[in-house]
Amino acid sequence: MSYFTELLHLKLRPRLASPQAVEDVRQETFTRVLATLRKDGTLRQPERLGVFVNSVCNNVLLEHYRSSSRHQPIESDEQPDLPDTSKDALDTVASKQMEDRVREILLKMPERDRSLLKAIFLDERDRDEVCRELSVDREYLRVLLHRAKLVFKTEFVKQVGDGLRL
Amino acid sequence: MDHNEAVERMTAERYLLDELTPDLREAFEEHYFSCTECALDLRAAAAFIQSAKVVMPRLSVVPEAASSSSADQTEEDDPEATTFDTKKRSWFDGLRKVFSTPAFAMPVFATLLVIISYQNFVTLPALRSAVSEARQPRLLPWSSLYPAMRGAAPTAILVSRKQDFVVPIELDKQQRYASYTFSLYDSAEKRVWTTTSAVAVQTPTPSCAAFSLMVPSAGLKAGSYTLAVNGITQQGTQVELDRRAFDLHFID
Numbered sequence: 001m002s003y004f005t006e007l008l009h010l011k012l013r014p015r016l017a018s019p020q021a022v023e024d025v026r027q028e029t030f031t032r033v034l035a036t037l038r039k040d041g042t043l044r045q046p047e048r049l050g051v052f053v054n055s056v057c058n059n060v061l062l063e064h065y066r067s068s069s070r071h072q073p074i075e076s077d078e079q080p081d082l083p084d085t086s087k088d089a090l091d092t093v094a095s096k097q098m099e100d101r102v103r104e105i106l107l108k109m110p111e112r113d114r115s116l117l118k119a120i121f122l123d124e125r126d127r128d129e130v131c132r133e134l135s136v137d138r139e140y141l142r143v144l145l146h147r148a149k150l151v152f153k154t155e156f157v158k159q160v161g162d163g164l165r166l
Numbered sequence: 167m168d169h170n171e172a173v174e175r176m177t178a179e180r181y182l183l184d185e186l187t188p189d190l191r192e193a194f195e196e197h198y199f200s201c202t203e204c205a206l207d208l209r210a211a212a213a214f215i216q217s218a219k220v221v222m223p224r225l226s227v228v229p230e231a232a233s234s235s236s237a238d239q240t241e242e243d244d245p246e247a248t249t250f251d252t253k254k255r256s257w258f259d260g261l262r263k264v265f266s267t268p269a270f271a272m273p274v275f276a277t278l279l280v281i282i283s284y285q286n287f288v289t290l291p292a293l294r295s296a297v298s299e300a301r302q303p304r305l306l307p308w309s310s311l312y313p314a315m316r317g318a319a320p321t322a323i324l325v326s327r328k329q330d331f332v333v334p335i336e337l338d339k340q341q342r343y344a345s346y347t348f349s350l351y352d353s354a355e356k357r358v359w360t361t362t363s364a365v366a367v368q369t370p371t372p373s374c375a376a377f378s379l380m381v382p383s384a385g386l387k388a389g390s391y392t393l394a395v396n397g398i399t400q401q402g403t404q405v406e407l408d409r410r411a412f413d414l415h416f417i418d
Contacts, residue, residue, distance in 0.1 A: 007205055010212055011195055014184065050199035058192075095217075102217040106225060118222050120183075121215050127183065138185065145179045149211040156210040 001030065004053050011057065016064075025064055029057040094159040101155040105148055112136075113144055167193040169201055178208040182215060320390060320411035325383055327416050332378045335395060337407070343397030347404070348379055353390040362398070388416050 008029060012022045033056050106114055112134055119130040120141065131137055167177070167190070177194050180186050186194060198204040264270060325331045337346065349360040381393075395408040 003205075004199075006209055007199060010208060048200065050201075051196055054196055054199040098213060099217045099221050102214060103221045103225070105214075106218060106221060114222070114225070117218060122219050122222050138183075142176050142179045142183065142185075145183070145211060145214075146176050149179070149207070149214050152214045153207075153210040156213055157206070160206075160209070 004030075004050070007050075008053075008057055011054075012061070015061065021064065021068075025057065025060050028060045029053065032056050032060065098152075098155055098159055101152060105151050109148075116141060116144065117148075167197045169197070169204060172197055172201070172204050173207075178204060178211050181208065182211055320413050322413045322415060324415045324417055326418050327383055328418070330380050330382045330384075332380050333393065333410070335377045335379045335408075337377065337395075337397075343405070344400050345398045346407075347394075347396045347398065349394045349396070350381070351392045351394065355392075358386070358391070383416075386414060388414055390414075 005026065008026045009022065012025055016022050016025065033053055036052075036056075106117070109117075116130060116134055116136065119125045119134075120127055127138065127141065131141060172178070172194060177186070177190075178198075181191065181194055194204075198208055265274075323331060335348075337343075345362055345364040347360055347362045350358040352358055379393075390411065390413050393410045393412070394406065395410075397405045397407050399405065
């Protein structure tokens with residue numbers, strides 16, 4: 001569940017405006033997947049579980065877009081039942097260690113590369129404009145991110161551990 | 167989309183940079199939900215970006231300001247700022263810091279000012295004056311020197327220390343030397359100076375070429391000297407042509 005949770009977040013975050021909407025779609029997706037698994041007993045092709053989850057998510061997303069365009073949500077005095085996003089102690093330590101590793105990676109970069117990443121991901125400026133300013137092309141940015149990811153991946157795998165298994 | 171294609175095209179990076187077309191985006195999503203390797207790649211890249219957003223603001227501020235800006239900062243965060251500061255500083259930065267302190271900079275600037283002033287107000291005017299004087303026509307004492315023969319008394323030359331003197335030199339036109347050297351020796355036969363001159367021997371006199379050699383008085387002491395004249399052939403062979411002895415006396 002946690003494995004697919006993260007993948008669903010990566011898929012839904014750029015598509016949906018609010019974290020609440022992301023959470024709604026995610027929960028609905030899991031509800032339908034689990035319902036299908038309970039009804040049928042098992043998947044006909046277990047190796048395609050990931051594809052099945054993705055396709056269910058696509059359907060839920062489509063329904064969400066349709067219902068969002070039809071009506072505006074009614075404001076309620078009730079507090080929404082938001083998922084508990086607080087981290088436990090282990091998550092905090094893992095997160096800190098990953099941040100330390102990212103800091104090391106960033107400090108080893110030339111200033112221009114740091115400025116490029118900052119402008120794109122922190123300041124969220126237009127990518128083409130930033131690349132033009134720093135006299136680089138999009139391929140450079142892609143390769144920069146790719147290399148940083150490769151260096152960071154070792155630490156990430158160390159922290160994620162069992163999360164790799166389905 | 168298959169795995170190799172996704173890796174070769176850096177599709178995870180393109181996905182996070184929002185560079186994929188809608189079709190490719192959907193194809194990649196379908197792929198990474200079933201490919202653990204690509205899913206890990208994507209998650210690692212996303213985690214890097216997420217952590218970088220947290221870390222980068224602290225990298226961009228001045229370390230001293232960052233350490234005092236938040237009440238929640240703990241001592242553990244100070245090494246982070248120190249690490250950043252240490253990594254950025256180089257030996258040149260340290261050296262520059264020393265040079266830029268007033269205690270060091272002021273004496274250096276004062277010394278430079280003295281040197282520049284001395285050059286501008288003393289050295290350069292003196293040089294200009296010397297050059298100007300050298301360009302002016304002036305009278306120079308003329309002295310005739312006789313060949314240095316055994317037993318003969320050397321010619322006495324009386325000059326001012328501030329004034330050069332001229333010695334007539336007669337060169338044999340027919341010899342056709344490529345150049346001539348003129349050397350001055352003191353009483354201990356130690357060479358005081360030597361100079362080489364390529365002389366175009368073209369004078370109206372058919373068999374001899376007469377020149378005046380200007381001898382600078384500066385640096386000379388009163389005493390006996392010998393002026394040697396050598397001719398240098400085309401092949402570089404040196405041939406002694408003449409030796410003239412004189413006693414130098416100064417009037418001042």
